[in-house]
Amino acid sequence: MSAPATRANRPLLDVRNLHVEFPTRRGRLVAVDDVSFHIDAGEVLGVVGESGAGKSLTGAAIIGLLEPPGRIAGGEVLLDGKRIDNLPAEQLRRIRGRQIGAVFQDPLTSLDPLFTVGQQLTETITTHLDLSESEARNRAIELLREVGIPGAERRIDHYPHQFSGGMRQRVVIALALCAQPRLIIADEPTTALDVSIQAQIITLLKRLCRDHGAAVMLVTHDMGVIAETADRVAVMYAGRIAEIGPVADVIQRPRHPYTVGLMGSIPKLDRAVPRLVQIEGSMPRLNAIPTGCAFNPRCPKVFERCRIERPELFPVGGSAAACWLHATTLAEAARG
Amino acid sequence: MIAYIVQRFLQSVLVMAAVGFVAFSLFAYVGDPITIMLGQDYNETERARLAAQLGLDRPFYVQFFKFAVNAMQGDFGISYRLARPVSAVIRERLPATLELSLVAAILALAVGLPMGVYTGLRRDSWLSRVFLTVSLIGVSLPTFLIGILLILVFAVILGWLPSFGRGQTVMLGWWSTGFLTASGLKALILPSITLCLFQLTLILRLVRSEMLEVLRTDYIKFARARGLRDRAVHFRHALRNTLVPVITIAGLQLGAIIAFAIITETVFQWPGMGLLFIQSVSATDIPVMAAYLCLISFVFVVINFIVDLLYYVVDPRLRIDRGAVGGHG
Ligand SMILES: Nc1ncnc2c1ncn2[C@@H]1O[C@H](COP(=O)(O)OP(=O)(O)OP(=O)(O)O)[C@@H](O)[C@H]1O
Numbered sequence A: 001m002s003a004p005a006t007r008a009n010r011p012l013l014d015v016r017n018l019h020v021e022f023p024t025r026r027g028r029l030v031a032v033d034d035v036s037f038h039i040d041a042g043e044v045l046g047v048v049g050e051s052g053a054g055k056s057l058t059g060a061a062i063i064g065l066l067e068p069p070g071r072i073a074g075g076e077v078l079l080d081g082k083r084i085d086n087l088p089a090e091q092l093r094r095i096r097g098r099q100i101g102a103v104f105q106d107p108l109t110s111l112d113p114l115f116t117v118g119q120q121l122t123e124t125i126t127t128h129l130d131l132s133e134s135e136a137r138n139r140a141i142e143l144l145r146e147v148g149i150p151g152a153e154r155r156i157d158h159y160p161h162q163f164s165g166g167m168r169q170r171v172v173i174a175l176a177l178c179a180q181p182r183l184i185i186a187d188e189p190t191t192a193l194d195v196s197i198q199a200q201i202i203t204l205l206k207r208l209c210r211d212h213g214a215a216v217m218l219v220t221h222d223m224g225v226i227a228e229t230a231d232r233v234a235v236m237y238a239g240r241i242a243e244i245g246p247v248a249d250v251i252q253r254p255r256h257p258y259t260v261g262l263m264g265s266i267p268k269l270d271r272a273v274p275r276l277v278q279i280e281g282s283m284p285r286l287n288a289i290p291t292g293c294a295f296n297p298r299c300p301k302v303f304e305r306c307r308i309e310r311p312e313l314f315p316v317g318g319s320a321a322a323c324w325l326h327a328t329t330l331a332e333a334a335r336g
Numbered sequence B: 001m002i003a004y005i006v007q008r009f010l011q012s013v014l015v016m017a018a019v020g021f022v023a024f025s026l027f028a029y030v031g032d033p034i035t036i037m038l039g040q041d042y043n044e045t046e047r048a049r050l051a052a053q054l055g056l057d058r059p060f061y062v063q064f065f066k067f068a069v070n071a072m073q074g075d076f077g078i079s080y081r082l083a084r085p086v087s088a089v090i091r092e093r094l095p096a097t098l099e100l101s102l103v104a105a106i107l108a109l110a111v112g113l114p115m116g117v118y119t120g121l122r123r124d125s126w127l128s129r130v131f132l133t134v135s136l137i138g139v140s141l142p143t144f145l146i147g148i149l150l151i152l153v154f155a156v157i158l159g160w161l162p163s164f165g166r167g168q169t170v171m172l173g174w175w176s177t178g179f180l181t182a183s184g185l186k187a188l189i190l191p192s193i194t195l196c197l198f199q200l201t202l203i204l205r206l207v208r209s210e211m212l213e214v215l216r217t218d219y220i221k222f223a224r225a226r227g228l229r230d231r232a233v234h235f236r237h238a239l240r241n242t243l244v245p246v247i248t249i250a251g252l253q254l255g256a257i258i259a260f261a262i263i264t265e266t267v268f269q270w271p272g273m274g275l276l277f278i279q280s281v282s283a284t285d286i287p288v289m290a291a292y293l294c295l296i297s298f299v300f301v302v303i304n305f306i307v308d309l310l311y312y313v314v315d316p317r318l319r320i321d322r323g324a325v326g327g328h329g
């Protein structure tokens, strides 16, 4: 999997050399820097990394919802082999909700307080699918049932504030899935929720996406969730991918020193604790990313080259790591 | 719902009682009615007779009670200046003020709201900048100056519109309206523009800032992520949420327009209650002043009450929470 270009099947989503930047008075801030990854149909890709690593911006860039002045400064986003990053706004809008659904962090604020959940579901359904109001409503009730809301026929006419946080996130998931998208971008879907219901929501999300055949880009801080849910995982650091590979490889044999640090304290067989552990020091600000490897000030294995040259992703075992420790002569030769 | 209405209603009654008390105090503390009515030369027997006739020798609370009961029936006594019942005088002047205020309010809303929405949605377009710059002038220039400038340009220099008065009016029962004649409508133009400008600016700026705020919320972001059309995102979700706080302020501004009419009416010699009030103040015509005070407050209270009900209709959170208290939810 290390070289997507040689794959026989076209991936569902293919992100190539994505750059996201913010023009500021004191120059450009590069928040997402040359990020490439792909997601296959039906696959779950976990994305982890410290706060500010660029996870949300990557997701927003894919669905074309970067907030100005943020913009895609380079790279391509392909859905089913077709570029979507340069589409006119109206065509991109048709893709949102229809092809790519989204679930955001805070279910309490994701729903419009002035409309019933039924109104919000049916408007989304009729926007994307050629259904009448009453057909859309039936579908909405069906979806609410599917996401596990008891008394869906009655609840459909309730307003968001009449639902608990967990129930609201179920409604949000129903909204994300209501036009049968093939990819769901879930940005920390449970962070704002009570710990006791986080697992339920993740399980629900996973089951529904499997039932509907939707792939998932799951952004989370919770390595436990990644271990249980994801097929592959991408570890981001300071706007770049530090390591990417199958979950089992990355968790059991992390290659990048940053990933090693992240995995260091995850107790085996546990599923309550594993939030990202603090690594000595903090991630650099965007305007102060060191030359060479961005992780070098914090890296226990740092050496000469790390401070001069920036490593790119080198294949190691089943995964790939952006670290000079794994530079293979082969890969270097191919580059140069 | 019922509990909510009753609660609001009781509040309104309380406010009116307080205003009534202030209006009543005018009689006691601003000028001496007997001096005003009899002039400077009178003897003590005359004074005592008149005081008894007017009830001024009764205890204070009895007087207030009588005042309140009469006021509720629209009876504010006799105007000192015009020697006619205050209610009759007001009835003559009321239509002029209400028609002017109504037109100004409609103008302020009909122009201010779309401008606010536009400048909120397209905040970097040059037209938005023009609107905002002009609106800044609108808030910073005093009303009378704007009125005088308008008179200068459109009445004196161009001669298109009258500079004062209501033009010809038609009586509909006791209501004199300027809406039915060409001269009446023409006469409305300059005063209503003058009167609406300040409120228009306020509404524009309020709507704009609310709109910007709402556009930043998560539910708007999520609405976009759901792939809704811009039209739905802007005018269904964003606008509706913008209107919740705007309704309150806009409602209060409506009341303020009627109160602000004093200045405009003076500039344009508009024969409404504002002008009447100014004339009454210079003549210390206390019954008219008291009546004006009560009437304006009454308008404010009624508007407030309606705004509260509207709020209730627009915002389901309010509605359902109260409903739940009532036993379903
Ligand atoms: N409008 C902006 N102007 C400048 N920098 C921005 C702006 N928005 C985001 N950034 C920067 O982009 C970087 C990446 O942000 P992003 O939201 O993608 O992080 P994240 O990985 O999702 O973090 P978290 O885990 O906290 O959600 C951050 O360092 C942030 O400071």
Ligand code: SF4
Residues within 6 Å of the ligand: A256, A257, A258, A293, A294, A295, A296, A297, A299, A300, A301, A302, A303, A306, A311, A322, A323, A324, A325
């Ligand atoms: S490249 Fe060097 S500094 Fe960066 S992670 Fe690898 S060893 Fe550490």
Ligand SMILES: [Mg+2]
Residues within 6 Å of the ligand: A055, A056, A057, A187
């Ligand atoms: Mg984020």
